Amino acid sequence: MxxxxxxxxxxxxxxxxxxxxxxxxxxxxxxxxxxxxxxxxxxxxxxxxxxxxxxxxxxxxxxxxxxxxxxxxxxxxxxxxxxxxxxxxxxxxxxxxxxxxxxxxxxxxxxxxxxxxxxxxxAGELIGCFGLTEPNAGSDPGSMTTFARRDGDDWVLNGSKRWIGLASIAGVAVIWAQTDDGVRGFVVPTDSVGFTATPIEPKMSMRASVQCEIRMSEVRLPESAMLPEARGLRGPFSCLNEARYGIAWGVLGAARDSYLTALTYAQGRMQFNRPIASFQLTQAKLADMAVKITHGQLVALRLGRLKEDGRLQSHHISVGKLSNTRDAIDVARQARTILGGNGVSAEYSPLRHANNLESVRTYEGTDEVHTLVLGRHITGLEAFR
CATH class of the missing domain: 1.10.540.10 (Acyl-CoA dehydrogenase/oxidase, N-terminal domain)
Incomplete structure (x- = not known):
């Protein structure tokens, strides 16, 4: 800003x-x-x-x-x-x-x-991860198959999770699992017998990041490993809303960096004996990018003040996640066009940001999911099922 x-x-x-x-x-x-x-x-x-x-x-x-x-x-x-x-x-x-x-x-x-x-x-001394998404349970976490069963005073976990950030370098994992009493959360040391986290490779997006597949085979945990206050999917959903709020702000950073990279380049790149920033079509692109970033900042700031007042609701967050991420991708792609052929070089950030934002657009709720969250809020009618 x-x-x-x-x-x-x-x-x-x-x-x-x-x-x-x-x-x-x-x-x-x-x-x-x-x-x-x-x-x-x-x-x-x-x-x-x-x-x-x-x-x-x-x-x-x-x-x-x-x-x-x-x-x-x-x-x-x-x-x-x-x-x-x-x-x-x-x-x-x-x-x-x-x-x-x-x-x-x-x-x-x-x-x-x-x-x-x-x-x-x-303090950053202990890294954690959050295991909710599964190979066959992405937008519909209620269909998760990871299960925790009672065995005496212990819990035993079996199942798998996918696209779990930081899992291979984490010391502790928060794992959500079905139980006979519904979905519950567990704090799982990642050195537990039967717990493995394998980085997913190769990737075309989010390469400077770690996403993993977690497999759990007869992972035995004490009763004290359960998160006592989390029952059902409201628990993980409330955490996802915290992450989605951060995304609504974060993507604006990728957009801003792409835009400023394109602006600086356009001011110095000479064609036909003048900087390309002086061309009408280039200025139209730059103006469009700046307006989208400004719109996104207004949305993000409003979400932040609502959150600080304790009034932030899920449909508010969906507005920010859906709109700002979608616009950030558009800005990054538009910025790449100003760079011309140089835009595919790793020396410049917009194409890297655009690739990363494809992942951000998908995780913590796809465009489709957030659109339907807003549709439900507007109409009062459920469209997920």
Whole structure:
């Protein structure tokens, strides 16, 4: 929200603390930015950055107590935007750790689970993952087949999960499973016998990130591994809404970086003895991109203030996730056209952002799912079944 990416001076709507958080995360991303193309090319996620993200207060940012930063929702949104301006994989890591794994433990965990795990996770010393999606249960998590059965005082888990961020480098996994009493959540040490996490390769998107398939075969857990306050799908859905909120902000970072890359290029690229930024069609593209980014910032900021007031609802989040992600992809693709043939080079970010955003568009609810969430809110009629 600054300069040519802020057409309506929205920076004025931020507090000093919010701007300070944004600048701190932006400086961190700028420091690591030269390494990002190589991480993307080599399909490498630098797990060593997690403690630094912890020191910056980016992990579990909006939660209080247990070593968590206790920051505002808009601060977290701005952090997500700056991280994704580097790469979607950076924001995804923070989202998986904070909005999903830490969120589940903070909302639904026992006092022992919170005290033992959250301080280490907030510091980036312990990495977590969140196992909900399955090979045959994506948009319909209620059809999950992972099952936890009672065996004396223990629970025994069997099943598989897919597209689980950070799983192969995580020390703890929040796993959702069917039980005889409905869907329940479990805190599973990833070194448990029978638990394996295998990175999914090769990928054409989110390459500087880790997504895995988890398999669980007779994974035995004590009674204390269950999240006591989570019953049914409301538990994981509430965590997903935390992640979706961050996405509504984060994708604007990818869009902004794509737009500013194209703008800088257009101002310096000479054709027909003049910079291509002086051509009407180029200016039309730049203006369209800037307007979409500004619209997205307005939506994200409104969501943040609603969240801070305790008034954010699921259909609000669907507006942000659907609209901002869709527009961010359009901006990244449009920015690539301004770069011409150079746009396919790893030297420039827009095509990398566009590829990443295809994953972001799919996870935490596809366009179709969020469209139907809004349709249900508008009409009062259920269209999922």
């Amino acid at each position: 600054t300069g040519p990416a802020d057409l309506l001076d929205l920076d004025d709507q931020l507090t000093d603390a919010e701007r300070a958080t944004r600048e701190a995360i932006r400086a961190f991303v700028d420091d690591i930015r030269p390494s990002i193309p190589e991480w993307y090319e080599k399909a490498h996620f630098p797990a060593e950055i997690m403690p630094e993200l912890g020191r910056l207060g980016a992990l579990g940012m909006i939660y209080d107590g247990y070593g968590c930063p206790g920051r505002g929702a808009v601060e977290y949104g701005l952090a997500a935007m700056e991280l994704e301006a580097g790469d979607s994989g950076l924001r995804t890591a923070v989202s998986v750790q904070g909005s999903l794994a830490m969120s589940a433990i903070h909302k639904f965990g026992s006092e022992e689970q919170k005290s033992e795990l959250l301080p280490r996770m907030a």
